[in-house]
Amino acid sequence: MQIQPQKNEYAIGIIDSGVGGLTVAKEVMRQLPLETIYYFGDSLRCPYGPRSETEVFQFTKELVAFLMQFPLKALLIACNTATAVSLVYLKKKLSIPVLGVIDPGARAAIKASKNKKIGVIGTVGTIKSGAYEKSLKRIQPTMEVHSLACPNLVPLVESGNWNGVDSYDVVAESLAPLPKEEMDTLILGCTHYPLLTQPITQVMGENIAVISSAEETASELSTILYHQNLLAQKQTNQHRFFTTGSSDNFARIASDWLGKSVYAESVSLSTMKDCLA
Amino acid sequence: MQIQPQKNEYAIGIIDSGVGGLTVAKEVMRQLPLETIYYFGDSLRCPYGPRSETEVFQFTKELVAFLMQFPLKALLIACNTATAVSLVYLKKKLSIPVLGVIDPGARAAIKASKNKKIGVIGTVGTIKSGAYEKSLKRIQPTMEVHSLACPNLVPLVESGNWNGVDSYDVVAESLAPLPKEEMDTLILGCTHYPLLTQPITQVMGENIAVISSAEETASELSTILYHQNLLAQKQTNQHRFFTTGSSDNFARIASDWLGKSVYAESVSLSTMKDCLA
Incomplete structure (x- = not known):
């Protein structure tokens, strides 16, 4: 029972093919201001839309494996293409709540x-x-x-x-x-x-x-966290933003969309692959 | 694993101080048309608003005990007064998802x-x-x-x-x-x-x-049933309506509000008390 209070303060993982999922991140920040977000955008390989299912599935698994290094309490797949291909698999695979945008x-x-x-x-x-x-x-x-x-x-x-x-x-x-x-x-x-x-x-x-x-997914996350007693209790959020592309580009767009200064961290594809079991 | 398909077809219990919760029932029917509802309104002791917390808590437990005789997959407390007093208790006490309206x-x-x-x-x-x-x-x-x-x-x-x-x-x-x-x-x-x-x-x-x-609670129920793999798979709904008051009065109002013919069953308070453990 001592783990519970800690777990409430774990981050919410958000993955996307690039910057599009920031609309979801922004809504999570607005509707759940106490929560911490770890966002990972695969800008280097964006867009996912025209790619094959196999490729999108593989890329999505790589993004998730990287984020799962951190203690997460929930995962949002903030990309419709990735949701369509991987939601069922990830819901079965992970022990935390997984939400898609569809x-x-x-x-x-x-x-x-x-x-x-x-x-x-x-x-x-x-x-x-x-x-x-x-x-x-x-x-x-x-x-x-x-x-x-x-x-x-x-x-x-x-x-x-x-x-x-x-x-x-x-x-x-x-x-x-x-x-x-x-x-x-x-x-x-x-x-x-x-x-x-x-x-x-x-x-x-x-x-x-x-x-x-975006708005509805954030609202649904709020519902799920509440029903699983996982809502953050205090404002300790220290969001982190990772990208496979240029961290400067990502930080510029994210700062613009989110209306606040964002620092982005660059992640190499080889690091991501090392995370896969 | 053979119980799962059956459980999906269990009813959703809805309790209320009287007929007010029918606005919630109507929204559940609209947003989740495959689901079956067992509704119980305490019309005889309505309204709950001016009553003491102790009394509302006791009445709510009686309504729940009666409905829990049936196999339910979720319970909605469709009354704000009852939600304020009993939601935390019922969430702990019951092994199915319990939703309030607040x-x-x-x-x-x-x-x-x-x-x-x-x-x-x-x-x-x-x-x-x-x-x-x-x-x-x-x-x-x-x-x-x-x-x-x-x-x-x-x-x-x-x-x-x-x-x-x-x-x-x-x-x-x-x-x-x-x-x-x-x-x-x-x-x-x-x-x-x-x-x-x-x-x-x-x-x-x-x-x-x-x-x-009403609208939001039905939507949240949809989310919870989905995330717990409890959505009904086929249309087998045979709603039932119980009241502690006059079944004729209840049926008349419910038919009017729901826009379809409703048959109501009268439940005596002594029957309800027999259900309490």
């Missing part, structure tokens, strides 16, 4: 939708996996789901121009195939997309609820 | 609020317990909470005139003491209040997010 978004959409007609946008990989559709229909078999891959949105965010003058046009063109009049809820099925919430909301109109998986 | 509402409010200033309305008992304030501040110690007891709202709902012409005036008068300009989120801290969402939203204005604990 199910929280699906559950929130079910809560929001009155007419049971939901749209999902994501990367080619996520949409092809059908993961959102499966998650939605497992709970509500009669749900009507309109899925759309939007390959131009991640590059728009990564370019740093997500609030530029062109972003509305790119978003409008990407979302054009969605049957807006038939659905009342849209899931942002990619952790990059919350940065485009404004143009997306503008394009979709005010009658369509826009669900950010 | 923490889900608090977590949803934390997610919704941008300025960290939140209002809470509830019965005298709930507000006096300070349960929402504790729940909010455990996660966000800097949260500013404005609590207000609204003793006139439950009678308004129970009278059946919740969508009558006078309801706006009663709501406006009840909410008048809230500093609306200083908060961006309002928690409906009583399971009766979702029936007054329309006049409450009208009075509060469109800039204040109104959080229904």
Whole structure:
């Protein structure tokens, strides 16, 4: 019983293909301000979207093995592509709670939708996996789901121009195939997309609820930590940010997105591989 | 491993002081349409709001003991007053997940609020317990909470005139003491209040997010069932409704609120007491 208080102060591990998962990290900081985050972004091998399942699965295992060196109390897979490929495996493999970004978004959409007609946008990989559709229909078999891959949105965010003058046009063109009049809820099925919430909301109109998986995943983490008596009791957070890419680049983007100064640590791929059992 | 598939089809127990918790039951039916509900309302001894803690605690234990005769996979305490008094005890005592209505509402409010200033309305008992304030501040110690007891709202709902012409005036008068300009989120801290969402939203204005604990509790139940591999796999639901009061009255109100024909079973207090260990 003496381990319990210590364990509450363990960090929450967050992995992502790069910087996109910072939208989830930011929401965790906002909704759970006492918690400590260890974030690991695989910027060197980003994006995961167009890669094979085998490759994404292998990369994800490497990220997890590295973070699991530290005492963690929960793990968030803050990348839709990695969630689709590895969530079931990691939930079985690890003894701590593991959360992906797909199910929280699906559950929130079910809560929001009155007419049971939901749209999902994501990367080619996520949409092809059908993961959102499966998650939605497992709970509500009669749900009507309109899925759309939007390959131009991640590059728009990564370019740093997500609030530029062109972003509305790119978003409008990407979302054009969605049957807006038939659905009342849209899931942002990619952790990059919350940065485009404004143009997306503008394009979709005010009658369509826009669900950010970042916000919902943080909320679900809060629920899980509470029910497992794992909420941090005191503010001892000392977040750490690791990247396989340039630590300077990562720190610059993270500081910008999180609105506070971030120091990032560079991790080499060989170090990561050494961590694998 | 053969018990698992059976357990997924067990019912979800819901207890309440009377009919108020039907707002939670309705949300569970909407968000988790495959699940079976066993609902028990203590209409004979309703309301719980003005009763002593000891009495509410005793009554709640009796309701739980009766429902636990059936194979349940989770228990919802769909009454704020009962949650404030018995959640900690029941979580320790029972081996199934136990959810109250206070923490889900608090977590949803934390997610919704941008300025960290939140209002809470509830019965005298709930507000006096300070349960929402504790729940909010455990996660966000800097949260500013404005609590207000609204003793006139439950009678308004129970009278059946919740969508009558006078309801706006009663709501406006009840909410008048809230500093609306200083908060961006309002928690409906009583399971009766979702029936007054329309006049409450009208009075509060469109800039204040109104959080229904009914909706959030159902969503949290969905999360917990998923993470414990307890989601129902097939539609075998055969809901049952028990009441300590008149089964005809209960059935009439429940049919009206749930929008479908409901058959209610009457339970005598002596039967309940026999169930206590």
